[in-house]
Amino acid sequence: MSITPQAASARNREICQMAPIIPVLVVHDVAHARPLAEALVRGGLPVLEVTLRTPVALDVIREMAKVEGGVVGAGTLVTPDDVTAAVAAGAQFGVSPGATDLLLDTCEDIGLPLLAGAASASEAMRLLERGYDMLKFFPAEASGGVPTLKAVGAPLPQISFCPTGGVSPSNAASYLSLPNVVCAGGSWVAPSDLVNSGQWGKIEALARAASQLGL
Structure with missing residues (x-):
């Protein structure tokens, strides 16, 4: 089922409004997927971006998609194959570092709401011209x-x-104080040392603190 750029942006805006911070997750062990997702959701961060930067990322998405209350997306989408694999794994939205016509076409055809990346006014305007008005600003600080x-x-x-x-x-x-910022992506809520040592309570506490940002 296809999706229009306007509908994709509307859906991603809804997702981004669920919490002030979207955890950007790089997970190396599938066994960590469920408890990590559960800790983040308990802490008030239900939207989870699993980056396709590890060999097990798709399996991690499959596991996290089973967690009640979570909305799991796939990050680092670069190619059409990334998109089809992410959707097959259960991703409910996608995130890309930038945007190409081929990537946008694929997401629209397959029905995946894409949070496309833009780093300049020109890139943002090109996406707006196509119908996207909810974007990722990346790399933000740089x-x-x-x-x-x-x-x-x-x-x-x-x-x-x-x-x-x-x-x-x-x-x-x-960032969150700006009128054109709905939420922000961050990796600090799931640091690798806490994930690797299974300290889910500490991750939940980090998530709870992040969920209060911007209030």
Whole structure:
């Protein structure tokens, strides 16, 4: 079932409004998938982005998709094959570092709402021209961070963003205070040392603190 850019943006806006932070997850062991997702959801972060950066990422998505209350998406979508594999694994939305016509065509044809990446006004305008008004701003800090998003928001107030890349507990509130930011992506809520040692209670506490950002 296909999806229009407008419908994809509307769905991703709904997803982004569920919590101020979307955990960006790089998971190396499938055994960690369920308890990690459960800890993050309990902590108030139901939207989970599993990046396709490890050999087990698709299996991780399959496991996390079984967790009640979670909304699991696939990150680092770059090729059409990435998209079809992510949907087959149960991803409910996709995230890409940038955007190509081929990637957008594939997501629209297969019905996957894509949070496409943009790092400049021109890239954002091209996506808006196609019908996308809910975008990922990446890499956020390297692309100018809060000042850039604030500046872009003046001439392009109809576009909303989820900044990702360099977002941390120290600057997340500044991003979330901008009128054109709906949520932000961050990896600090699931640090590898806590994941590898199975310290789910500590991850839940990090998630709970992140869920209160911007309030």
